[in-house]
Amino acid sequence: MLKNIVKFMVGCGAGFLASAALADQPAPGHVPRQKQQAQQAPVIDARSPPANRWWTPGEGTPLPPVIAYPNSFGQVGVLNDAGVIDTQDHPFFEPIGENGRACVSCHQPANAMSLSVEMIRQRWHETQGKDPIFAPIDGMNCPDLPPGDPKSHSLLLERGLFRIFLPWPPKAADGSSIDPEFTIEVVRDPTGCNLHPQYGLKSANPMVSVYRRPRVAANTKYFTHQGFGVFSFIGKNGLPATRDPETGLPSGMNILSDARQPTLKTQAVEAAVTHLQFNGKLDEERLTKIVSFESQVYTAQVSHTGAGSLMESDTPPGFGVLNLAKGREGLLGNNVTNFVFPMSEAWRNPAPSPDPEITRRNEMRASIARGHDVFMFRTFWIKDAMHLNTVGLGNPTKRTCSTCHGMHMMGMDIVNGWMDLGTTNLPWAREEPLNPWNERKPQMPLFKITCKANVPPHPFLGRVFYTQDPGRGLISGKCNDVGAIVMQQFRGLAARAPYFSNGSAGSLRELVDFYDRRFNIGYTDREREDLINFLSAL
Amino acid sequence: MRQVVTFAMLSWAASAMAAEPPATHRNFVACPIVRDTSTVPCWLAEYEGETYFLTIQTDVSAPVNPPWLGHKVLVEGTVSDEPRICGGIVLKPVALSVMQELDGSCNTMLPAEERYNLPFEPPRPPGPSKGRLAFGDPVTKPKSQEVAASKSFELRYEFDSLVMFRHAQPLQQIFEHARQSKATKVQITGYRAATLLSNGQLMQEDKEIGRRRAEQVADLLRGAGLTELRYDVKWQDETKRAKGVEDAARRRVQVVVSR
Numbered sequence: 001m002l003k004n005i006v007k008f009m010v011g012c013g014a015g016f017l018a019s020a021a022l023a024d025q026p027a028p029g030h031v032p033r034q035k036q037q038a039q040q041a042p043v044i045d046a047r048s049p050p051a052n053r054w055w056t057p058g059e060g061t062p063l064p065p066v067i068a069y070p071n072s073f074g075q076v077g078v079l080n081d082a083g084v085i086d087t088q089d090h091p092f093f094e095p096i097g098e099n100g101r102a103c104v105s106c107h108q109p110a111n112a113m114s115l116s117v118e119m120i121r122q123r124w125h126e127t128q129g130k131d132p133i134f135a136p137i138d139g140m141n142c143p144d145l146p147p148g149d150p151k152s153h154s155l156l157l158e159r160g161l162f163r164i165f166l167p168w169p170p171k172a173a174d175g176s177s178i179d180p181e182f183t184i185e186v187v188r189d190p191t192g193c194n195l196h197p198q199y200g201l202k203s204a205n206p207m208v209s210v211y212r213r214p215r216v217a218a219n220t221k222y223f224t225h226q227g228f229g230v231f232s233f234i235g236k237n238g239l240p241a242t243r244d245p246e247t248g249l250p251s252g253m254n255i256l257s258d259a260r261q262p263t264l265k266t267q268a269v270e271a272a273v274t275h276l277q278f279n280g281k282l283d284e285e286r287l288t289k290i291v292s293f294e295s296q297v298y299t300a301q302v303s304h305t306g307a308g309s310l311m312e313s314d315t316p317p318g319f320g321v322l323n324l325a326k327g328r329e330g331l332l333g334n335n336v337t338n339f340v341f342p343m344s345e346a347w348r349n350p351a352p353s354p355d356p357e358i359t360r361r362n363e364m365r366a367s368i369a370r371g372h373d374v375f376m377f378r379t380f381w382i383k384d385a386m387h388l389n390t391v392g393l394g395n396p397t398k399r400t401c402s403t404c405h406g407m408h409m410m411g412m413d414i415v416n417g418w419m420d421l422g423t424t425n426l427p428w429a430r431e432e433p434l435n436p437w438n439e440r441k442p443q444m445p446l447f448k449i450t451c452k453a454n455v456p457p458h459p460f461l462g463r464v465f466y467t468q469d470p471g472r473g474l475i476s477g478k479c480n481d482v483g484a485i486v487m488q489q490f491r492g493l494a495a496r497a498p499y500f501s502n503g504s505a506g507s508l509r510e511l512v513d514f515y516d517r518r519f520n521i522g523y524t525d526r527e528r529e530d531l532i533n534f535l536s537a538l
Numbered sequence: 539m540r541q542v543v544t545f546a547m548l549s550w551a552a553s554a555m556a557a558e559p560p561a562t563h564r565n566f567v568a569c570p571i572v573r574d575t576s577t578v579p580c581w582l583a584e585y586e587g588e589t590y591f592l593t594i595q596t597d598v599s600a601p602v603n604p605p606w607l608g609h610k611v612l613v614e615g616t617v618s619d620e621p622r623i624c625g626g627i628v629l630k631p632v633a634l635s636v637m638q639e640l641d642g643s644c645n646t647m648l649p650a651e652e653r654y655n656l657p658f659e660p661p662r663p664p665g666p667s668k669g670r671l672a673f674g675d676p677v678t679k680p681k682s683q684e685v686a687a688s689k690s691f692e693l694r695y696e697f698d699s700l701v702m703f704r705h706a707q708p709l710q711q712i713f714e715h716a717r718q719s720k721a722t723k724v725q726i727t728g729y730r731a732a733t734l735l736s737n738g739q740l741m742q743e744d745k746e747i748g749r750r751r752a753e754q755v756a757d758l759l760r761g762a763g764l765t766e767l768r769y770d771v772k773w774q775d776e777t778k779r780a781k782g783v784e785d786a787a788r789r790r791v792q793v794v795v796s797r
Contacts, residue, residue, distance in 0.1 A: 231710050232762040235598065238705035240761035248763060335667045377665045381647075384608065391703040394595055394604025396572065396647070398579050400665045456638040460608060 028245035029266025041143035046100040053110040057102035069110035073494035073536040077302030091286035097276025100132035107217040112492020117160035138163040142193035159503035161211035180477035188446035210469040218299040223254040227330015229415035253416040306364030316344035334406030371534025384460035386420035411490030418484040424469040425483030430504040451479035559782020569644035570605040580624035591626030599673035633786035635697035688796035728752025734782035748773035
């Protein structure tokens, strides 16, 4: 008996020692260099008064099981699978950092758990730029610009972009430096942040600033799946996948646009430090609550202006938030067995009706069904897309939208999803036309990338090329990852313009037009309209 | 860019002229050509006035994957007696290596012509497949069975290349086997090879490639979590074994996992 007590006490002592040692270790997902910058950046007096459609941090209103918000294509819905969410003291809804923001600040239910530029502008006017989303750390083009001046926040106000600051050279998960395969030079710095003595690439804490859209914090079971294509080695390049620090399991690497965090939990740890300027260590209870919330919340369009309700029993299985919540994750949908967004024959070939209103509705449904077919079956030549043409399909490859956007119910890549379509790399990235008659100046930074002599050149861009955002390359240090961005989900698109990681497509029309130009698709007017209608109903 | 091309040319020029490979073999470097068809495109290359069929458009799981426009391709194939496909003499088996340097002159896309439609149904159409993948899963977990105490694996490479997408599967198999067999050591041997071209020239890989291949595989296994194993990493030069037949098979890394 005594022996057992001693053993127990020794065990406890060892436990305490281990706990003490663990307390000194950085939490998985923690980013000490970014934290250093986040704590240096100023915090200004912020206020977030309640407003229509806006969730103010700490407002404490319960979030109902289903809630809908209007947008120009109908309504987007948010479904809580766990029922009513008590947001009082909930770490997703409470300001937990220094700048008054909560997770919900940039993941608003009315914007499909992201944040539209239209909402950002509305918030600017409602608060005269005092809402915490305009915090200098990342809601400004660079933290030391004059607060309250729209020019200081131009990328947020015009393109919905927040500053993401990442250490250079890249850091591995254990904090060690990665020797990059390329050098990076700042050739254009309109925000002043990449050449800034305190925040820039040459500062004592070297950091690259890029500007990206908030991603959708919902439907997470789909893009954190452990199904098709998630293995210890990345199917696109054979390199080791990131792993969940708790389970050791490989992650799908589809959470952030550069796949830098492996789990929702580590992402929450990082976001608290970088976006909320939280100066501490998020406790397990709060992290669990954030992850639980994100794991049960779904968002999708729930009604369409032309096609009607997307919450009915006869709604095609690929549409509406109810179908989304009960769908199966981890499935490849680029086939005619699962489909990416399953359609229904009733929408494709609706029964004739004498009622003109129903006829109009049916015409829109038929257009959406045709748009689905454009997405699934309309072939075009996909050329020079890194991590697509290089993974066994050949360059070019005659395929369809669903080749890349193959994740069932999501339209993301089912496997580790970074790819370079040219949204940030020149010559395809959106650039301001320079001529004597245009007074607008380029908004985005521009970096010159030089792949070192001991590695192969980028397969499609060569040894020297230019980018607005090196994307995955800032994390992996790989030359061929520069400009590769993890694709985003297709849900709630109508509620959260602009699109692409750098907000370069202001509307669904501009999004479709980018692909049309990039891949010389040659959509007809009808194909384009059908495709836009399809996307607007997701 | 110019410097690299010059270096590559010098490397070729410096290589010894050797005996020609057998007449049934075609080993050459050329621009690939893609021809559209009413289904999937087919890939061709020209050598000494003749057109050769390399492969149709495939997916990630296929044993032979199409080359890339914008790059030359090293073709190592055997002339088969199958009827021509897309107008080209069928090389089968064939190994294709995309040359790493960009070559803007490799840009030929030919339109579909009725006479060049494929005489067979391709394993997968140009759009969605009928099931999951046409040729098999890109990465599969090994079935549970008696785990051998020692097992050998082989990774094959394109010319001058390191690990790429198609190595995810064999690396996963090595990883799974090491875990299941409770392996304690792994022996990794990287090989540098050469290919004897049909014009008699010997095309040798980068001098360091054998070492780089071996070290990379060790790094990747460690990076995936196999940190407890004892690694024995070595490399070997097999450029002298090139004879124009199955030279591609010598560009490899051998991995022996044992308890």
